[in-house]
Amino acid sequence: MELYDGRPENIEGRLTREVRTYDYLDNLGIEYKRTDHAPADNMEACNEIDAILGVLICKNLFLCNRQKTAFYLLMMPGEKKFKTKELSSQINSARLSFADSEDMLKYLDIEPGAVSIMGLMNDTEHQVKLLIDEDVLNGEYIGCHPCVCTSSLKLKTEDLMKRFLPATGHDYTTVKLLGED
Numbered sequence: 001m002e003l004y005d006g007r008p009e010n011i012e013g014r015l016t017r018e019v020r021t022y023d024y025l026d027n028l029g030i031e032y033k034r035t036d037h038a039p040a041d042n043m044e045a046c047n048e049i050d051a052i053l054g055v056l057i058c059k060n061l062f063l064c065n066r067q068k069t070a071f072y073l074l075m076m077p078g079e080k081k082f083k084t085k086e087l088s089s090q091i092n093s094a095r096l097s098f099a100d101s102e103d104m105l106k107y108l109d110i111e112p113g114a115v116s117i118m119g120l121m122n123d124t125e126h127q128v129k130l131l132i133d134e135d136v137l138n139g140e141y142i143g144c145h146p147c148v149c150t151s152s153l154k155l156k157t158e159d160l161m162k163r164f165l166p167a168t169g170h171d172y173t174t175v176k177l178l179g180e181d
Helices: 016-028 043-053 084-091 101-108 117-122 157-168
Strands: 033-036 058-064 071-077 128-133 141-144 151-156 172-175
Touching: 016 117, 016 151, 016 157, 033 043, 043 141, 043 151, 058 101, 058 141, 071 101, 071 117, 084 128, 084 172, 101 117, 117 128, 117 141, 117 157, 141 157, 151 157
Parallel strands: 071 128, 128 172
Antiparallel strands: 033 151, 058 071, 141 151
């Protein structure tokens, strides 16, 4: 794996959703580092990518309530355990569960394994609420996928919060997850 500045020079063979992510970031003037890799389908693979990027890649969970009337994108440190009860009480939404891959595609134009804050650029009707663990916000940088699981980005947290999110029309709720048993 190598670290690159910005988008790939050659976009041949790359998915439209990935290229659209680079276009979106470039149009906002947001600088980013990028690395390409095999699908990151577990936290061990993510740890290797973290080392190349020099940043902690967030665990991103796409959740919904039982009625599927509320959808949430949760960003949290990868080492924390996710406890539905702990989150449910903070956002006043009982019976949270993982949303279906069909809903992930419908609202974020992302497939399992590539869930990322970048998908919010595709949620033009603002159906997904962003939840961010406070520990993620404390870092200078955030690592995420550009809507595919074969590349990863390193962006300044401040750029995501003050430039990317306003451009998408989304805000966020800060949550405090302990992740303890």
